[in-house]
Amino acid sequence: MQQQQQFGKYQLAILIIVFLIGSTPLFELGITAKQDAWIAMLVAAAAGLLLTVIYLTIHKRAPNAGLGDLYKYHFGRYIGGFAAMVHALWLSYESMRNVRDVGELTTMALLNFTPKWVVMLLILAVAAYTASKGVEVLARIIQLLFPVVLFSYFLVILLVFFSGLVKVNQLLPMMENGPMPILKAAFPNLLAFPFGQMVVFLVLFGHVSEKKSISKVTYWSQIGVSLFLVFMNALILCVLGPELADLTTLPLLHVVQLVRLANFLERLDVVVTLLLFIGLFVKIATLYIASILMVSEVTGWSYRTLVFPIGALIYAASFLEPNYTYHNWIGLDITLKIVPIFQIGLPLLMLAVGIRKKYRAAALGGAQST
Template identity: 70%
Template structure:
């Protein structure tokens, strides 16, 4: 059985949730209060994570598929497992499409999107075929690059004199409702609610007692970073320009000029874009493989090709980027709460008086946990 360490779990959580998120100005519906919306969403995300950790503690040695079966029964739980696997593949597809669209928009304007998307998916498929242990080692190698790159960008933006804190004012000019509308369901669904993916991987952590502590600390670090980056972009561009720009962070970096010498730092943003989307695509891909494997009994390695084909085929369902964004914001974000909020809370309620046994969920081994 594949296993990962607690430090590897921490890095996986951080890089997965960061992904390409800082490149965008999330919560822009709240205008200059976008950073406040991110803060509220982070608190809500921490509450959701508490639910996921509680569910995992009931059965530390099994994943989300067996949790579904235990709480909802063999057939209903199996149906939810199939739906979750398809949803995870769909989320991976959205990131594949984002990779193609953003690369075409910002870098390779004359390269066909199908080639770009095929290449990133092939890299992810190869990584997924090697298993979670190999993938988290790749994450460990990428983590220092991401940290150094973001640290360099932040310092350069500050030294260039572009930051104007006055652009965050007035605070809550139109009251709390714009913040609430930005948080629910948008920011809950992305990025903080995506911690639901951890229910696929937490059972693989060697140090079971450290799972909760590591998860909370990692989410806290990510939350602080994302709120800070959100506020930084707003301090540079202001609410109007942030709302109109497809890649606000890229726009910020393009404004950096130091000593008439240091400029055109797009390569750093490009590097972060590629790393973030690769980690996001592969994590969701592997999660879909493991979930499908649990419900079908087929090895996850044997599912790499069919699910990869499914992801690639789905990436062509949306005819253009405008339609892709509309589907993501107006439809997908309305469905995602079923997986990240409704089903976990239903499991939490159903399992209050239930005693977990591995055989009850279709797993193996002795009784794992009891409320």
């Protein structure tokens, strides 16, 4: 039943845009490159587009297959099945990290006296309900949320510019210390998050009804959202400068707190909070559903029967890290060293195996014809 659920090319475009945006603009990623953080983001975006070329090449070999089936197609039933299960667990782990982010950031910036476990349970319950309805409903929900995200960011950008907070000279001098700080900021951190997370769409491409449009829609959507993320990165730098942006937990929240117009328009924290919840919810739900789909493909178990067990696993795992400092350390120092296995290593291996199979089939065909 779940395999029959499909969504259109425009919903795919919106899903890519909202998923990649997520909570990314709220933070100043690549800040180790200081005022060149936006250049690091641009470099990582270009590399991420190359990764997407690899993902789409793999997808075209079996257009109706999910990532679990693609692993089995390339590596065989047992090795491929094992790799798919490990990847599914990793997707659950990524979803868990976003659940914990919701709990920590909400109690830190908004609801100081609300227990984290309550906040995390609520956001995961909504994601679990969405997951139970399947990928088609996920696409429709994100389609409904898209205008809210679009308008909110447009409002924030407009008000920041009208408030006279933007100082372009904060981006100078460019490449003061050469290209190395930019490259170190871009790889692997910025490539892994957010651009390498496009690998999750190998799970979802098989559910797109208009298969011929997938590549075109994916490329244009990713290019557009990448330019937006680079712009937002530069905007935060122009307002706060590299030093303050580095010290602030939620730089975009700090930016909107500086907005003052006509002595009455201020306190736009609610807009950033809304964007935070939408972005993290989309990440949680998409990764959650992708994990369920992969386990279902490998084991043959019903999709619906896996919703609660995987959701319970995500919720339980969100308590393993004792505090937010440890959570960030795991995410920045450990996770980003492991994730290239799933985003780069295994896809490249699948690409190589597929090329080898193609040439072997061509060689056998030529031998038989002679």
